[in-house]
Amino acid sequence: SQQGEEDPQALSIQEGENATMNCSYKTSINNLQWYRQNSGRGLVHLIxxxxxxxxxxxxxxxxxxxxxxxxxxxxxxxxxxADTASYFCAFTSGTYKYIFGTGTRLKVLA
Amino acid sequence: SQTIHQWPATLVQPVGSPLSLECTVEGTSNPNLYWYRQAAGRGLQLLFYSVGIGQISSEVPQNLSASRPQDRQFILSSKKLLLSDSGFYLCAWSVGRVEKLFFGSGTQLSVL
Structure with a gap:
């Protein structure tokens, strides 16, 4: 499958801590992007x-x-x-196609 | 500024009924347009993309189809919905080659 893989699938941390999520892919890429999705909403480009x-x-x-x-x-x-959301990596590979990872659900506890 | 409109926000349809989801983009010309589907708690699956009027690339063979009758309009259709068509459908656009995507607010489709 071309889909990217992300880990961890879910992450729960305390406010003020750092959160790290990883993305792996299998093809050569033009660029890689990260998006954020709040529950039930569209994705927003981050970087x-x-x-x-x-x-x-x-x-x-x-x-x-x-x-x-x-x-x-x-x-x-x-x-x-407010960082609580799902985070997705996405990559493009020589075409107009954007392939997304499986996502990491981040929960930040106040 | 550019905006993307996607409707309806939610839709409940019986099995075997037709489907039409519409997406329009304002404030830009010749956008690349995309339809994605997201199962609950999962990643995004690319269904169709279009780089120009009448140009549709299909990524997943299934009972869905897409059309682009105007430069900034992208329509997702089905003649007969299946239970497996349930999901969160997202329209997106970009300009140029492999730059960032802008997403609509999505349509939650439940096929019963």
Missing amino acids: LIRSNEREKHSGRLRVTLDTSKKSSSLLITASRA
Whole structure:
């Protein structure tokens, strides 16, 4: 399957802690993106990292990409209760297709 | 600014009935358009995408079809719904090649 795999499937942390989620894929990619989905809503784009980049930051988000291992990680620092959501990686591979990972459900406890 | 409209928000349909979900984009020209389906608590499955009027690429052979009658309109259809068609359907758009996707608010379809 082309679908990306994410782990953990679910993550529960205390407010103020950091949350790390990982994404693995099997094909060569153009870029890799991370999205957030609140329950029952559409997805919102968080950050994009291109295949020739290794690390990218946006506010409390840090994304790394290791193309040799075909993996990426998303780190959310100093998490807040409002960060509770599902997080998905998505990648494109030479076409207009965006393939999504299986998602990580993050719960931040106040 | 660009916006995407997707309706209805929820839909309950009997098995064997037809389906039509509509998605429109405003504020941009020649967008790439996408239909995804999401089973409860799961990832997104790409169903169809379109890079221009009348150009539809199907990713999953099934009883669903898509059409793009206008530049910024994307329609998902079925002649006869199956129980397995239940799910959360999401429309999305992008511009250019492999840049970020913008999603609609989704349609929760229950086939009973």
